[in-house]
Amino acid sequence: MRSEDGYRLLVQGVRDYGIFMLDTTGHITSWNTGAQRIKGYREDEILGQHFSVFYPPEDIAADKPARELEEAIREGRLEDEGWRLRKDGTRFWANVVITALFSDTGELRGFSKVTRDMTERRVADEALRESEERFRLLVHGVLDYGIFMLDTTGHITSWNTGAQRIKGYLEEEILGQHFSVFYPPEDIAADKPARELEEAIREGRLEDEGWRLRKDGTRFWANVVITALFSDTGELRGFSKVTRDMTERRAAEQALVERRRLLSHLVEAQELERRRIAWDVHDDSIQAMVAVGMRLQLLAGRLPDEHHELVEQLAESVRASVGRLRGLVVNLRPTTIDQHGLIPSLTGYLQDVVAPTGLKTELTSELAHEPPTPVSITLFRICQEALTNVHKHAHATRVEITLHSKDGGTLVRVSDDGVGFPDPAPDDPYRHFGLLEMRERAEIAGGWWSVASTPGNGTTIQFWLPTAPTQEL
Template sequence: MTGKRPAERSATPAPNETAFTLLVTSVLDYGIFMLDPGGYVSTWNAGAERIKGYRAEDIIGRHFSVFYPPEEIAARKPHLELEAAIADGRLEDEGWRIRKDGSRFWANVVITALFDETGELRGFGKVTRDMTERRAAEQELTDRRRLFTHLVQAQELERRRIAWDVHDDSIQAMVAVGMRLQLLADRVGEPYADELSRLDASVREAVGRLRNLTFRLQPPGIDRHGLAESLSQYLTDVVGKWGLETSLVGDLAREPAAETAITAFRIVQEALLNVRKHARARSVRISVTSENRGVLVRVADDGTGNPAASHGLREHFGLMEMRERAETAGGWWTLRSEPGVGTTVEFWLPDLPAGGSDEHLPGTPFGSLGSRSSTQDPR
C-alpha cells in the first residue's frame, strides 16, 4: 500500500495545480505557451489564440519563428533570443510580430528558460502581450507634443517679429515726430508752443506704451534663466510698477522643457494682466511646483472677485486664451473667484520628455534668434 501512494498522487493533479492550469489556459489578455528546447510550440492557451490567430492544432509542433517578420527571421532573431534567454535566464523584447492572417501587431514578449533540478534545459515559457493600441496612443501623444512644440515656437517667433517691427518702425517714427515737435516748439511763439508741447507729451506717452508692448511680446529668456527666475524678473520689472505686492514660491524638481515653460509663463502673464485690469487687488501670490510629471501653477490675488467669471458666464478673450494654451499643451486650467476673497487661476501642464523639444524651426535656434540691427532710440 505504501509503495502505491506516490504513484497514485502523481497521477492525480493537486487542486491548486489544476486551478493554475485552468488559469493559464483560459486567460485571454496574454498569450502564454511553452516551447521545447528547439523552439517548437508545445502548449497553447486561449490568449495566444486570440492574439496570434492560430488554433492549438494549427500551431503546436511548429517553430515559433513563424511569429516573426521575414527580415527578423533572416537576421536569426528568434534563435538569438532563445540563446539570450538561456544565457540570462529570461529575455524581454518589444517589436513587430505576425498573426496567422499575415497582419502585424506590436508585441511585448518575455521568454523564460526552463531548467530542471539537474540544470538541463527543458524548454521555454513564452508570454506575449498585444501592445498595438498602447503604441498607437504613445505615437499619437508624441505627434501631439511635436505639434505643440512647433506651435509654441511659431507663436514666440511671431511675437518677436512683431516686437522688432514695432521697435524698428513705429517707435522710431514716433520718436522722430517727437523730436520735430520739440524743434518746432522752440522756434514758434505762443500760443503754438504750448500746443506743440502737449502734442510732444502725447507722443512720449504713446512711445512708452509701445515700449511696454514690445517688452511683453519679447520672449522671457527662459532658456537662459529658467521658469521661476523669469517669472521673478517679470514680477520685479513689470508687475511691481503696477503698485501690487507680489510673492513667488518656486519648488520645481527639475526645469521643465522650454515649450512647457514658455506656455506657463504666457498664461501667468495673461493672468497678471487680468489682475491689473479687473481685480482691484493689493497683492498677488504665485506658486510654481512640480506635480504628476508636470508643472502646477497658481496665481492668486486678494481683489474683489468675480463669481460670474468662475462659472464661465462672463468669459472674455484673456480667459479663453489661457485655457486654450493649457489644453493645447495637454493640460488643464481652472478659475475660482469669490467676492471679497479674490480670484485664483490654477493650471497644470504636462512636461515634455527629455529630447521632446529638440526640433526647431529651420535655421532658428529656439529662444535665441541671433542679433538684428536696429536704429537706436535717441531718447
C-alpha cells in the same frame, strides 16, 4: 529454512501491499500484514471467504469479481484501479493486480492478488489535476496577453485566447508549429528565434520588443517575455512565452512625441515672430512717432497761443501712444531677459504692467542659477499668462511669485488671494486658451504644470521646468 518458507515470510511481512491468494473459485487461501493493514481483516477472519467481499455493491451487481478472474485466466494477468471496501465499510481507491497461477501441466491452481491503497496518491493526483485544470482555464481565458508554451525545440504545445486574438491563429492551426512563424524575415535571417531561446536558457528569461507577424501577414509591435522551464532536476522542459500587442501604445507614444515636436516648433516660431514684430515696432513705428512727437513739441513753441494748446495735446497723445507701444513691445518680447536676466525682467513687468492695475505684488527668488535664455522665456511667458488671469478673473488684492531651484530645475509658484475658480469650472475649454497654453509650454519644455484653487480662497499656479544651469548667480 526452505526457500518456500523464505518467500512466505517475505510476503507476509510486506506492509505496503496486500498480497494474498485465491483458490480457483475465488476464495481466500492466504493473507499478509499489508492486506490486514489495508483492508482491516485479520487472517483468521478472512481465510475461506470469497474475495468479492472487497467489492462495492455496484461492482457485485455488474458481476465484476467473476469477470476479473475470467480475464486473468484468459490474459494471464489483470490490472485494475477502482473503489474497494474495507472491513468497516469505508472505501479506498485500490490498484489491483490479479495473476492466474497455473501448474506445470497448465492446470489452473488459483490466483495471486496484489492490492495497493492508492487513496492518498489519488487525492494528491486529483488536487494536482484540479489545480492544473484551474491554471489551464485561467491561462486559457486571458485576453490581453498571448500565453503559450514551447517544447525544448521551440514548437508550440499550448495556446490561449489572448494569443489567438493577437496573432490570429486558431489553436488547432498553430499547435506543433515552430514559434519562428511569428518572426519577420529579417529576424529569421538573423537567426533571432534560436538566439532568443538560447538566451532564455542561459539567463532564465528574456524580454524583447519588436515587430512580429500575425497570421494574415500584418505586423504588430510586440513585447515578449520568454521564460525557460526547468524540472526539479534541472532538466530543460520547454519555454513559456508571454506576448503583448503594444502597437496601439507605441502609436500613441509616437503621436504624443510628434505632437510635442510640432508644438515646440510652433512655440519657437511664435516667439520668433513676436520678436520680429517687436523689433519692427520698436525700430520703426516707435522711432517715427518719437520723432513726430519732438517735432510737434518744437512746433508748439513757435505757434501763436491760440494753436499752442491744441498742438501740445497732440504731442501728449503721441507720447501716450509711444508709451503703449513700448508696453506692447515688452509684452511681445521681454528683450530684457537677454540683457538682464529673468528676475529683473519679471520685476520690471510687475512694476510696469501689474502694479498699475492696483494689485500688490511680491516677488521672492531663491534661484541658485540663471536658467538658460529659452527656459527663462518660457518661465516668463507662463508667469505673464498667470498674472493676466489674476488681473482678469481673480478680483485679488495681492499676488505672490516665488521661484526656487529644485531637482535640477526651477519651481515657480504664482498665488493670488482672489475669488478662486468659478464652481462649476469654466465649461468650454476651447474658448479659454490661457490654462492650456501654460500647461503646453511647461510640458514642451519637459516640465509639469498644475493649478489649485478653492472658491473664495485664491488660486495657486505651480510649475516646474528642468534647467541645465548655465552660470552662477
